Amino acid sequence: MLRGVNRVLLGLAGLVLLAVGGGALAAGAGLSVPSWWPWDGRRDVLLSTADRERWRDEGWWWPAIIAGLAVLVLLALWLFLAQLRRRRLTEVLVDSGDGAGARLRGRTLEGATAAEAESLDGVERARIRLCGRRREPVMRVRLLLEPFASPAGTLDRLTSEAVAHARESAGLASLPTEARLDAAKHRASRVS
Known part of the structure; x- marks a missing residue:
């Protein structure tokens, strides 16, 4: 706003x-x-x-x-x-090994990483945003966790799976990531 x-x-x-x-x-x-x-x-x-x-x-x-x-x-x-100035990174430069390089659309990498993060156990919704420079992107992750999710376990799986796959697929040496975890609202359980 x-x-x-x-x-x-x-x-x-x-x-x-x-x-x-x-x-x-x-x-x-x-x-x-x-x-x-x-x-x-x-x-x-x-x-x-x-x-x-x-x-x-x-x-x-x-x-x-x-x-x-x-x-x-x-x-x-x-x-x-x-x-x-654009806040969102539109493309990431990927080293293809032939010296010319390739361009990977930022939205494509964001979408693939978000889909993989949402498939993690305990994640209700994931939003991924790439910022920074084309050769040195920074990933900002926002996860909405389900009530039963373990934040530490989810964060470990996020970094070892989704972020690692994104870094490897883009051919980056490092992919700094800032994660924000939020809990989903839920109704209180009633015991009778």
């Missing part, structure tokens, strides 16, 4: 900045702008002469303003690029 709120707020901030910048550009180009717009002509300026000269004797003022604006632009660019 936070990702959605983050994107909506960034989108709204971008639209406001685009509208203000477009309005200032339109006024500077001599196009017609609404009567309530603060700048309304080619000769109008964003900062008056008095505002510009107020800090003229201070040598630090304009470099500080320029540096602050540059930091804001870099921060906004970083946030924009962070929104475009």
Whole structure:
């Protein structure tokens, strides 16, 4: 949910900045702008002469303003690029032995590992997600355990079977795995 709120707020901030910048550009180009717009002509300026000269004797003022604006632009660019970054790994590079290599779809490896993890005794549902780099993937596993399942035993079987098979099939030297185990909700047993 936070990702959605983050994107909506960034989108709204971008639209406001685009509208203000477009309005200032339109006024500077001599196009017609609404009567309530603060700048309304080619000769109008964003900062008056008095505002510009107020800090003229201070040598630090304009470099500080320029540096602050540059930091804001870099921060906004970083946030924009962070929104475009993919969280899920789309493919894993597999060493095929011939030097060319092969590409294994991330969803395929996730699906096969999830199916094998769900076949383990005591696992009701498994969700697998690959993150990281194409040559160094990281697996994130979330298991929903049935009430009778032993977490330690299930985790041992997960690492020795499902994760080991995924690592071997992708030809990886190591496959770091983060596992999260949750218990399934169940009704209390009644004894009569």
